[in-house]
Amino acid sequence: MMGIAAANYSVLSLGSVPSVSKTRRSSRPGNTTASPGKVSRERPGFKGQNDHKLNLEVSPHRAVSAVRLMRIELGGAFADLLNERGKGSGDNEMGYVERTLGFRTRELDDRDLRLVTDVVGGTIRWRRFLDHLIGSLCHDKKAFQSMEPLLLQILRIGFYEIIKLNMPSYAVVDENVRLAKFALRPGAGNMVNGILRKLVMLKDTNSLPLPKVEGDNRAQARALATLHSHPVWMVRRWMKFFGQDETIRLMTWNNSEPSFSLRANAAKGVTRTDLTRLLDELEVPYELSSNMDDFVRVSTGLQIVIQAGLLKEGFCAVQDESAGLVVSVLDPQSGDKIADCCAAPGGKTLYMASQLRGEGMISAIDVNKGRLRILKETARSHKVDGVITTIHADLRIFVENPSVKFDKVLLDAPCSGLGVLSKRADLRWNKTLEDLEELKTLQDELLNAASSLVRPGGVFVYSTCSIDHEENEERVAAFLLKHPDFSIDPVDRYVPHHFVTEKGFYLSNPVRHSLDGAFAARLVRAS
């Protein structure tokens, strides 16, 4: 196939850990790809008669990014649109491109793939900011509001590449104009040309139309929300609770490139030293975690780790340290009987299971069957399936007939995810203040249900990946009011002191700890 020169070579020899083989894509595609403009064509930009849908003039990363952005933004509506255009070619990314744009581009190489990740993630994160600029540069508001979706995505990509990626302007203008011309029509190309050129001129003269942070709280929040590309309600909420400076730092963190942590899987006999040896062989740079002995941080090269099969083989897991620290708060010990009440897809279940060292058991309960299936499969590859039983149930119904009580119960509750916005680029746009209110009710119900599984003298941990005190401290306070047989067990014996709050809870704060946000309260039930 064009574009991928696959070379199999084995890497990694490592004591008790089996070696894995890695299929790596060459950094550039095989030279079978003709360069744009050099092929004989029936129509401008399209190759040969037999291959008339292959367009070599449009850059692959932009075509794929535009289509991915359409899929993300339009969701179900986009799937319907594709179905209308026929089946059969949507089985891979280029199939989607063909069905959406009417042509294929050459296959993506590694560099294109990295660009797609950057451009799609960045364009989603910066959507509000980009739309403000696009709207300001359109000749009237209506033109922006009624803009067709694909044209809008192409403009967002162009704006993001020029303003945030600082790519050479002339190339960005040229390439996005071509994409608009081929995917839509010549007039769309002309429009993209006009708006992008205007943007370049304003950027070069340092006169971008940016809002000023002034006026009352509401006006300042609106301006900051545009400048840092977040929903206004979030900014207002954070300004109220954290103040303006911390809110800006938090938004800056949310807009930065996320790094990832890997956890060495002790259940397979993999130590952190083994893991770093594997990463050295793969030439993936890493940093040792100072918070947890079995974690390393990786800012680039996750794709290489995936392609080498380290995750599939269960040598390690992608897990943020902030999530690992929640498990430290529960402190699983060999022989423990544990209930993991909202377990799927199982990040914390697997880590807890690896600490049981084959003795004890975990009941992993979740209402989502598909996610539970993932948990089950991963448990097998991580060699911890012997201590995990999955239970598909709504926790609130499951506890109506409790047959057993547990030594330790973890409730990793569904939450707003406001602590993980750097990793989940689209999450900020999918949440509303109303969602938060609904979640609080669900969290109270689940707290109530999960607590009934704790044996007298047992441990109950409530956790979220949110930094919102209403989902965290306030839920715990409301629970304790109704359950006087539970009390707070301060977490200072379980996590480094800089994560411990005044009340004895665990809180990881992106601004302070450069990790995802997470919260956990450790409660004990009276004997």
Ligand SMILES: C[S@@+](CC[C@H](N)C(=O)[O-])C[C@H]1O[C@@H](n2cnc3c(N)ncnc32)[C@H](O)[C@@H]1O
């Ligand atoms: C934050 S996620 C859990 C993440 C998981 N603990 C991990 O570390 O991978 C919350 C989970 O709660 C589950 N959930 C939501 N409502 C539930 C309910 N009523 N009963 C059981 N599980 C529920 C969701 O399906 C989701 O998988």
